[in-house]
Amino acid sequence: MFPKQRLRRLRRSENIRKMVQETHLSLDDLVYPVFVGEGLSEPQVIESMPGIRRIPPQMVHDEMQEIRADGISAVMLFGIPKVKDGLGSAAYDQDGVVQNAIRETRRSTPDMVIMADVCMCQYTDTGHCGIYKKGAVDNDTTIQYLGEIATSYAKAGVDVVSPSAMMDGQVAAIREHLDKGGYTNVAIMAHSAKHHSSLYAPFRDAADCAPKQGDRSEYQVSYANPRQAMMEVALDIEEGVDIVMIKPAMTYLDLVAESRRRFDIPIAAYSVSGEYALVHAAHAQGMIDKNAVMLEVLGSIKRAGADIIITYFAREVSGLLR
Numbered sequence: 431m432f433p434k435q436r437l438r439r440l441r442r443s444e445n446i447r448k449m450v451q452e453t454h455l456s457l458d459d460l461v462y463p464v465f466v467g468e469g470l471s472e473p474q475v476i477e478s479m480p481g482i483r484r485i486p487p488q489m490v491h492d493e494m495q496e497i498r499a500d501g502i503s504a505v506m507l508f509g510i511p512k513v514k515d516g517l518g519s520a521a522y523d524q525d526g527v528v529q530n531a532i533r534e535t536r537r538s539t540p541d542m543v544i545m546a547d548v549c550m551c552q553y554t555d556t557g558h559c560g561i562y563k564k565g566a567v568d569n570d571t572t573i574q575y576l577g578e579i580a581t582s583y584a585k586a587g588v589d590v591v592s593p594s595a596m597m598d599g600q601v602a603a604i605r606e607h608l609d610k611g612g613y614t615n616v617a618i619m620a621h622s623a624k625h626h627s628s629l630y631a632p633f634r635d636a637a638d639c640a641p642k643q644g645d646r647s648e649y650q651v652s653y654a655n656p657r658q659a660m661m662e663v664a665l666d667i668e669e670g671v672d673i674v675m676i677k678p679a680m681t682y683l684d685l686v687a688e689s690r691r692r693f694d695i696p697i698a699a700y701s702v703s704g705e706y707a708l709v710h711a712a713h714a715q716g717m718i719d720k721n722a723v724m725l726e727v728l729g730s731i732k733r734a735g736a737d738i739i740i741t742y743f744a745r746e747v748s749g750l751l752r
C-alpha cells in the first residue's frame with residue numbers, strides 16, 4: 431500500500447501507458463450498417479443521423495469499395511423496399527433490394543464480410559416485425575418467413591444473417607431453413623437480447639419501419655429485465671446461433687459484461703442510431719469533442735467484453751484507428 435504502491439508510475443509517459451493498455455479498439459471489430467433504398471435515384475440524407483444516407487441500389491458497388499478503402503471489412507445491410515404488404519413479400523423476393531445489394535457487394539468487394547438484417551418491419555404494411563394475425567404478431571408463422579428471408583439472402587451470397595425480429599425460436603427456424611437449403615456455412619448473428627428501446631427512433635426514419643399501431647413491447651425485452659435478457663442469450667445458443675448480440679450497447683453494458691462472464695461464444699453489441707444521434711447532437715451544439723467521445727464510447731463497449739461492434743461511427747472512427 432501507499433507509499434510503496436503508486437499506480438502513477440505506469441502513467442508517466444505515453445509509451446509506458448501504451449504498454450499497459452488493457453483493451454484495444456480495432457477496425458477489425460467494426461461493422462458498418464448500410465441502408466439501401468429501392469427505386470431511389472439519389473442518396474437521401476437522414477435528418478436524425480448526420481452523415482448517414484440511404485443509398486440507391488446502383489450506388490452499392492462504389493459505396494462498398496469506399497467503405498472497404500476506409501479499412502472496414504464488414505457491413506450490415508438494411509433494405510427499404512418500394513412496396514409493403516400484409517405478408518412482407520418484398521423481404522423474401524429473390525430480386526429484392528437486399529438480395530440485389532448482397533450480390534452487388536460480393537461483385538464489388540469480394541472480401542467484404544456481408545451481413546444482412548433479417549426482419550419484416552420494413553416490409554409489412556403494419557410496420558411490425560412479423561406477420562399480423564388476429565390483432566397480434568403471430569410468432570410461429572413469422573419464424574417460417576424469417577427462414578425464407580434468410581435462405582433468399584444465402585442464395586444471393588450473404589456470409590452472416592442477422593435476425594432482429596425478437597420472435598421466439600427464430601434462430602432454430604432459420605438454422606433449419608438454411609441447412610435444408612444446403613447453406614450450412616452461412617452464420618447466424620442474432621439480435622439475442624434486443625431491448626424495447628427509445629434509442630431506435632432515428633433508425634425508424636432511416637429504414638421507414640415504425641409500427642403503424644402499438645409498439646414492439648410484445649416482442650422486445652424491457653430494459654428493466656436483465657434476467658430475461660440472459661435467458662434470450664442462453665436460448666439462442668441452445669438453438670445454434672454463431673454470434674449473440676446485445677442491443678443497444680451503451681445503456682446495456684452490464685449485459686455485455688455478464689454475457690462475457692457466462693458464455694464463450696462471440697458477442698456483438700449494436701451501438702444504435704440513438705447513441706449515434708446523441709453524440710452528434712451534443713457535438714453540433716459545441717458541448718463535446720465528438721472524436722474523443724466516439725473513441726470513449728466504442729472503447730467502453732470493448733472493455734465490457736464485446737468482440738464485435740455494429741456502429742454508425744465505423745467510417746468516422748476509421749481515420750483515428752489506422
Ligand code: PBG
Nearest residue numbers: 549551594629630633702703704
Ligand atoms: C427493426 C430494427 C430496429 C433496429 C434494427 N432493426 C428498430 C426497431 O426494432 O424498431 C434499430 C437499429 C438502430 O436504432 O440503429 N427490426
Ligand code: ZN
Nearest residue numbers: 549550551559
Ligand atoms: Zn423488425
